[in-house]
Amino acid sequence: MKRRLVLTAAACGLAAPYAMAQPKSSRIIVAFSAGGPVDFVARSIADKLGAELGRTFIVENKPGANGALGAAEVMRSPPDGTTLWLTSVGAAAINPALYTKLSYDMDKDFAPVSLVTNNVEVLVANTKVPVNDAAEFVAWARKQPQPVSLASSGTGSIPHLAMEQFQDASKVEMIHVPYKGAAPAITDVIGGQVSATFLDVTAVLPHIKAGRLKPLGIAARKRHPALPDVRTFEEQGLAGVDSNNWYALFTSAQVPAATVAELNQAVHRTLADPAVLDKLRKSGTDPMASSPAELRELLHRDMAKWAQLIKAKNIKAE
Numbered sequence: 001m002k003r004r005l006v007l008t009a010a011a012c013g014l015a016a017p018y019a020m021a022q023p024k025s026s027r028i029i030v031a032f033s034a035g036g037p038v039d040f041v042a043r044s045i046a047d048k049l050g051a052e053l054g055r056t057f058i059v060e061n062k063p064g065a066n067g068a069l070g071a072a073e074v075m076r077s078p079p080d081g082t083t084l085w086l087t088s089v090g091a092a093a094i095n096p097a098l099y100t101k102l103s104y105d106m107d108k109d110f111a112p113v114s115l116v117t118n119n120v121e122v123l124v125a126n127t128k129v130p131v132n133d134a135a136e137f138v139a140w141a142r143k144q145p146q147p148v149s150l151a152s153s154g155t156g157s158i159p160h161l162a163m164e165q166f167q168d169a170s171k172v173e174m175i176h177v178p179y180k181g182a183a184p185a186i187t188d189v190i191g192g193q194v195s196a197t198f199l200d201v202t203a204v205l206p207h208i209k210a211g212r213l214k215p216l217g218i219a220a221r222k223r224h225p226a227l228p229d230v231r232t233f234e235e236q237g238l239a240g241v242d243s244n245n246w247y248a249l250f251t252s253a254q255v256p257a258a259t260v261a262e263l264n265q266a267v268h269r270t271l272a273d274p275a276v277l278d279k280l281r282k283s284g285t286d287p288m289a290s291s292p293a294e295l296r297e298l299l300h301r302d303m304a305k306w307a308q309l310i311k312a313k314n315i316k317a318e
Contacts, residue, residue, distance in 0.1 A: 026055045026082040028249075031070025031091055033063045036182075037202045037285070041117055041247055042086045044279050045270050052266040055082070066156075066317070067091025071104040079254030081263055084113065089246050089306075090157060093299055097307035098156040098317045106250075106303075111260050112295035113249040114267040118286040121162045121219040121243045122227065124204050125196040126189055127211065134217030135236040137196065138170040149175040151185035151197035155318045159185070161306060162198040162219050162243040164313050169238040178318070189213065200245055201226060201284040219243045226284045244302075247285075248295055264292055 028042045028049075042059045050057040062070040067087060077083035092106055104110070123134055131137045141148045152160035155178045167174055177194050179185040182203045188194045190212050201224055207213040208227070218224050218232045219241045233241035249267060251260065268289045270276055280287045290298070309315075 026050065026053070026057050027077075027084070028057055028059050029070045029073050029083060029085045030059060030061050031063060031067040031085070031087060032061065034061050037119070037200055037283075038086060038088055038247055040202070040283060041280065041285065044283075045116065045267075045276060048270045048273050048276050049266055052269050053262070065103075066095055066099075066154075068095075068103050071109070074250070074252060075104060075109050077252065079252040081251055081255045081259040083251065084263070085110070085250045086116065086247060087250065088119075088158075089244065089302055092248065092250070093302035094156055094158070094161070094306045094310070096303055097310045098315065106299060107253075109253050110250040111253050111255055112292045112299065113251055113260060113263045114292065115246060115248045115288055115290035115295050115298065116267065116271070117247045117280060118288050119200040119202060119245040119247065120224050120286070121158060121198045121245060122201050122204060122208075122224070122230065123162075123166070123196060123198050123216045123219065123233075124189065124208065124213040125216055126192050126194075127214050128192060129195055129214065131216065132214075133231060133236055134166075134233055134238060137216050138172055138238070141170075141172050141174065147173050147175045148195045149177050151177045151179055151189055151194040153182040153185055153199065154178050154180060156310065156315055158200075158243050158245040159198040160315070161309055162241065164309060164315075165219070165241045165243065166198070166233070166238070169233065169240045186213075198243070205284040217241070224284070225281075225286075246298070246302075248290075248299075260292055264289075 028046055030039050030042045032038045046057040046059055062073050074083050074085040095102055131140050150163045182199055185197050189197050204213055205226055208215050215227055215230045218230050271287045271289045277287055
């Protein structure tokens with residue numbers, strides 16, 4: 001009996017440190033389907049972020065309701081910092097103005113952790129459209145007997161709002177053709193069913209390199225390093241076309257500030273890793289960490305910016 005007790009105690013003694021050594025499982029919630037640009041960024045940072053925090057991060061896709069399902073998953077998770085939400089600007093800064101009733105409140109329900117990437121919009125056209133830049137596209141559009149068509153990844157999406165900015169800057173009316181996602185919009189622009197579209201550089205860069213799409217202008221204040229020869233809209237005399245589809249990490253508002261600070265520093269170290277940087281930059285995105293306060297300021301600034309445009313254009317959610 002004594003021997004059996006000694007063996008049991010020894011076994012317990014071995015098991016305890018082994019259990020403590022196991023990484024704590026954590027989640028990055030992505031409110032989009034697997035394989036998309038937000039999912040790509042999440043999977044690009046998950047391993048390194050986990051290593052920095054001594055955890056294993058699992059990417060979980062919760063698509064639907066324009067980000068609301070992903071938001072709800074974070075809201076009902078334990079407020080211990082083990083569940084993060086990687087979201088684009090749409091669910092965070094556009095939805096509050098686009099929907100009269102929203103199941104979450106960005107200020108009350110979420111704590112900003114860090115900006116992760118900036119994603120520049122580029123205007124791309126079907127290769128048969130007889131223009132080489134945005135200024136020529138505007139001149140060509142003015143000559144057409146009917147308004148030219150521009151696709152977007154959905155009503156109220158960043159590509160749609162960039163198109164609205166473009167119409168205001170050019171004073172040319174265009175037909176908005178909303179799709180359910182970027183993939184079908186790209187397919188129809190390549191096929192010639194629609195003349196052009198605004199999309200993240202990350203989404204269209206492979207098609208540009210393959211010669212399937214023609215880049216016309218960058219909707220940002222400076223040129224994109226992956227497309228150094230494509231001028232900004234401002235360089236082409238079209239001011240005010242500036243849309244940034246940033247991705248950022250948030251967690252539950254109930255997570256202690258000290259834990260949020262720890263998460264923030266881990267994101268900074270992750271985005272400073274050469275392998276992570278190289279992978280993200282090659283995809284066409286711009287890695288960029290921030291402080292929680294800087295992210296909150298960006299969120300509020302963009303909420304006001306897009307709310308003003310949505311109200312002025314009377315844009316309603318589908």
